[in-house]
Amino acid sequence: MRAVKFLARLLLLLAAPLAAAAPTFEDSMAQRTLACTACHGEQGRAGPDGYYPRIAGKPAGYLYNQLLHFRDGRRHYGLMTRLLEPLSNAYLLEIAQHFGRLDLPYPAPAPTRVAPQLLERGRVIALQGDAARQLPSCAQCHGAALTGVLPNVPGLLGLPRDYLNAQLGAWRAGQRRAHAPDCMAQIARELAPEDVNAVTAWLAAQPLPADTRPAARLPAPAPLACGSAALPAGPVKP
DSSP: OHHHHHHHHHHHHHHHHHHHHSOOOOOOHHHHTHHHHHHHOGGGSOOTTSSSOOOTTSOHHHHHHHHHHHHHTSBOOHHHHHHHTTOOHHHHHHHHHHHHTOOOOOOOOOOOOOOHHHHHHHHHHHHTOBGGGTBOOTHHHHOTTSSEETTTEEOOTTOOHHHHHHHHHHHHHTSBOOSSSOHHHHHHHHSOHHHHHHHHHHHHHOOOOSOOSOBSSOSSOOSSOOOOOOOOSSOOOO
16 A cells, blocks of 8 residues: 555656646647747748748738638648648638737848859849849839838848749749739749849848838839739638
8 A cells, every 4th residue: 555655646746847847828829820930930030941931020911822822722832731721711811910910130141152243133133123024123012122012012031042942933833823913923934044043142142121021012003913812801800
């Protein structure tokens, strides 16, 4: 009997630290999005490998559209699709709004070893476009500071070059699509491979401005019409 009591006390003592260490369930959006930050980094600041981009501070409309694209097959990544399949439009909008509200500092850009001529070509495409080919600049849609525009246009700075190359390549190949009219697919197909290489090298090398938040609006109408998802009907948490 003494042995049984001793064993029972020992088990209680061993179990106490485990019970104390158990995390508290908060039912908060920050806790419910742990599946997101497991790949996209703490608070959505970006994963370490360059292929899980920063989602913190991106316009909520843009994030919402991308969640729909993954869930509904316009973007292809099995893990994201399986994660999002059971979630409603309203819930996906809540996730997008959560990350869109985050205002967190960016790391410095990674050093680049690219020929000056290539960087200059990238700068021209990003800021001036190519009028001879009727190719608008990145800044005409993504904002003069290239930090994005509310509600649906993402920033282009602070993204790794590998990620930018992969996304432009996916649009060119039809592996990434958006709601019609798919303006980015049109632009990506107009870019020559050497132009893709130049503009992604320049964008990835740029430091972030002091204010990294998306612009409230463009100073002039966008040069192309771009499709976007309709927001869910009914009340959604702010």
